[in-house]
Amino acid sequence: MRWPRVVLGALGAIATAAALTIQAPQVYTFTGLGGLIAFIVAAGCLAADLVPYRPAHAAAATASLVDAVVLVVGGQAGVPVIVPAALLLLLQLAPAASGRSPRRRPAPGFDA
Amino acid sequence: MTDQALTPRERRMRRGLVALAMLCAVLALVVAAVLVYWRLYLLGPSGDPFTRGPFVYRLSTTEAAFSWRVDGDRPVQLEAAGPDGTVTATGGRFTGLTPGTRYVWTASVGGVGRESGSFRTAPLDLSEPVRFGVIGDYGSGNDHEWAVGRTLAAEHPDFLTTVGDNSYLVGAPQVLDRNIFEPLHDVMLGAPLWATEGEHDLIYSGGAAVTAALHLPGPRGRYTVRYGPVQLVLLGLEAGAAEIDFARRALAEPGPLVRFVVVHRPVQPGNPILQLLRRTGVAAILAGHLHRYERRTVGGVPELTVGTGGEGPGSAEFTKATPGAAVSLLDYGSLLVEVSSAEIRYTYVDERGRVRDHWSEPGP
Numbered sequence: 280m281r282w283p284r285v286v287l288g289a290l291g292a293i294a295t296a297a298a299l300t301i302q303a304p305q306v307y308t309f310t311g312l313g314g315l316i317a318f319i320v321a322a323g324c325l326a327a328d329l330v331p332y333r334p335a336h337a338a339a340a341t342a343s344l345v346d347a348v349v350l351v352v353g354g355q356a357g358v359p360v361i362v363p364a365a366l367l368l369l370l371q372l373a374p375a376a377s378g379r380s381p382r383r384r385p386a387p388g389f390d391a
Numbered sequence: 392m393t394d395q396a397l398t399p400r401e402r403r404m405r406r407g408l409v410a411l412a413m414l415c416a417v418l419a420l421v422v423a424a425v426l427v428y429w430r431l432y433l434l435g436p437s438g439d440p441f442t443r444g445p446f447v448y449r450l451s452t453t454e455a456a457f458s459w460r461v462d463g464d465r466p467v468q469l470e471a472a473g474p475d476g477t478v479t480a481t482g483g484r485f486t487g488l489t490p491g492t493r494y495v496w497t498a499s500v501g502g503v504g505r506e507s508g509s510f511r512t513a514p515l516d517l518s519e520p521v522r523f524g525v526i527g528d529y530g531s532g533n534d535h536e537w538a539v540g541r542t543l544a545a546e547h548p549d550f551l552t553t554v555g556d557n558s559y560l561v562g563a564p565q566v567l568d569r570n571i572f573e574p575l576h577d578v579m580l581g582a583p584l585w586a587t588e589g590e591h592d593l594i595y596s597g598g599a600a601v602t603a604a605l606h607l608p609g610p611r612g613r614y615t616v617r618y619g620p621v622q623l624v625l626l627g628l629e630a631g632a633a634e635i636d637f638a639r640r641a642l643a644e645p646g647p648l649v650r651f652v653v654v655h656r657p658v659q660p661g662n663p664i665l666q667l668l669r670r671t672g673v674a675a676i677l678a679g680h681l682h683r684y685e686r687r688t689v690g691g692v693p694e695l696t697v698g699t700g701g702e703g704p705g706s707a708e709f710t711k712a713t714p715g716a717a718v719s720l721l722d723y724g725s726l727l728v729e730v731s732s733a734e735i736r737y738t739y740v741d742e743r744g745r746v747r748d749h750w751s752e753p754g755p
Contacts, residue, residue, distance in 0.1 A: 283409070315420060318416055318419075318420060319413050319416040319417055319420070320413065321416075322412040322413050322415060322416035323409040323410070323412050323413040323416075324409075325412060326405075326408045326409045326411070326412035326413075327405065327408075327409045329408075330397075330401070330404070330405045330408060331396070331397065
């Protein structure tokens with residue numbers, strides 16, 4: 280796991296913990312700040328996942344980018360911040376989980 | 392392909408790409424922050440939905456009527472706060488009001504208050520003074536008219552009357568906002584404008600455009616109007632034979648404690664209307680046409696000429712003082728009349744807010 284994804288996971292964990300322990304609207308300060316940092320890191324994460332191209336990781340990074348925006352503005356828009364916060368954490372675990380699934384054998388005639 | 396498959400050069404390029412992506416994200420956030428700040432704190436409020444008014448055009452002891460024009464013909468809610476609570480207008484009309492009471496009204500569009508003002512319903516008697524403003528020959532939309540409009544608005548008169556030439560050069564519908572409704576916007580929020588009509592109004596469709604726009608009760612600036620104990624008899628262009636007949640009927644109406652006659656062209660000595668005005672106890676003739684402020688007595692009746700609302704005197708050669716006038720001024724301004732049971736006070740205020748003439752006569 281590359282460092283941007285680790286940072287995103289950490290931000291997701293912190294935001295989730297904050298959403299569970301701090302009441303609105305005070306929590307919006309934490310989730311808003313976390314969302315801003317997550318947006319920047321997710322952009323770097325997406326770039327890293329494009330070279331070399333890893334579809335599952337890139338998709339997770341793209342979703343994290345969008346999720347970071349929701350984390351910033353969601354509280355003010357009425358979205359419970361626990362949702363984007365937990366999603367940010369899960370999105371970092373998803374590529375690793377998909378990587379553990381049995382690899383399909385390459386089709387005959389193609390190189391591995 | 393995995394990371395290990397990349398050459399050192401490709402890895403450096405990837406690190407650079409990651410840094411570039413993060414920098415772009417930072418820039419995107421900065422731009423978004425600037426846009427949000429600009430939208431929330433730097434942009435002004437959305438534009439005024441009203442293209443005309445709202446302005447009060449009828450005011451009696453128990454009713455007030457408003458008119459307006461609004462972008463997109465959107466619904467307007469009009470409410471007034473008074474001593475008995477909130478009153479909601481129906482079709483722009485408040486009914487069931489208390490006489491002699493000030494109401495603060497608000498016009499809302501889309502649930503947001505967009506214009507506010509206040510008016511005072513006409514009193515039943517003169518236990519409290521009635522104050523009204525007089526302007527004339529004003530509708531040119533220039534700086535002087537705007538200045539006169541501001542001083543009038545600051546006086547909070549109960550109503551306004553004009554002695555004609557409400558719009559130059561003609562009273563065409565296309566120029567009425569520029570010449571009447573915009574310069575007098577503030578004062579018309581709370582004071583109905585009861586206008587008679589002069590040559591410049593009448594030259595276009597016989598004054599019909601001005602009559603319709605101001606919701607005047609009669610054509611060609613000839614009608615009567617009451618504000619509680621005060622009656623205005625507006626004659627139009629001049630006091631001719633037809634106007635004298637009209638004035639005779641109007642002045643015979645019972646009820647008013649104080650009566651004024653409003654006419655565009657000043658009444659000259661020898662005019663047969665003067666005998667009628669003396670007999671019926673008219674307090675004063677309010678006239679215009681001459682672009683001066685003048686105070687004089689004609690045939691035993693006080694006559695105040697207020698042709699100084701904004702159009703200006705032009706050449707002094709054609710704006711000569713009337714012989715025998717007690718006061719004759721060329722300054723832009725308006726006349727404020729205060730009617731109480733003890734006296735009727737006339738105060739001429741110029742466009743800079745200076746009192747230039749002061750006069751009173753006994754009350755009713």
